[in-house]
Amino acid sequence: MNQPAARHVLLIDDDEVFSAVLARALRARGFDVDIASNGSDALAVARNAEPDSAVLDLKLGAENGLALIPELLAARPGLRILLLTGYASIATAVEAIKRGAHDYLAKPVDADQVVHALLGGDEPVAAECTSAELHTPPLKRLEWEHIQRVLAECDGNISEAARRLGLHRRTLQRKLAKRPVREKGA
Numbered sequence: 001m002n003q004p005a006a007r008h009v010l011l012i013d014d015d016e017v018f019s020a021v022l023a024r025a026l027r028a029r030g031f032d033v034d035i036a037s038n039g040s041d042a043l044a045v046a047r048n049a050e051p052d053s054a055v056l057d058l059k060l061g062a063e064n065g066l067a068l069i070p071e072l073l074a075a076r077p078g079l080r081i082l083l084l085t086g087y088a089s090i091a092t093a094v095e096a097i098k099r100g101a102h103d104y105l106a107k108p109v110d111a112d113q114v115v116h117a118l119l120g121g122d123e124p125v126a127a128e129c130t131s132a133e134l135h136t137p138p139l140k141r142l143e144w145e146h147i148q149r150v151l152a153e154c155d156g157n158i159s160e161a162a163r164r165l166g167l168h169r170r171t172l173q174r175k176l177a178k179r180p181v182r183e184k185g186a
Contacts, residue, residue, distance in 0.1 A: 008032045009118065010051040012042040012068070013084070014061045022055070025111030031118075039068045046076040053118050056101075058085035058092065066092070069099040082117045084109060090146045097143065098166070147175060 009026055013019045014037045023033040034049050036042035038060055054072055058065040065083060072079055081101045085092060088106035096104050103117040154160040162172040
């Protein structure tokens with residue numbers, strides 16, 4: 001895989017060992033890396049260093065990475081955000097996407113998965129992973145499953161499901177008209 005010579009990544013994680021290991025792996029793959037361990041440092045780096053993308057942990061000590069997503073995007077419009085978490089759930093994945101994250105991976109992850117997510121455009125990271133590497137379904141699949149669960153809770157009432165999901169009714173209808181994302185090997 002050819003990486004651009006100077007992609008700039010902001011790594012935001014309160015685990016110093018994980019940050020150091022991932023930063024070293026990303027640098028070996030041609031990335032410039034800045035590290036922040038909390039939200040205020042991350043915002044300062046995003047404003048000053050102008051990274052192309054950010055790898056953000058869901059739990060930053062007492063802070064929540066989800067709350068930081070809109071602030072990062074306000075500080076650096078166009079920033080590609082990859083959310084990492086050891087606490088993967090459909091609800092968290094959907095909320096991350098609603099707030100502006102581009103991708104979502106469950107820990108443990110390897111550097112190749114992170115690089116693929118950072119460079120992969122709108123393709124889900126899991127699309128090219130083997131089943132042994134696959135930790136979470138693609139985000140679009142998670143979103144579809146969440147919508148189906150809420151719709152079932154509302155006994156098929158699209159208006160009520162749209163209200164609970166925070167979507168416009170027509171937006172929900174368009175999402176329901178699409179087929180679910182197939183998982184590799186399915």
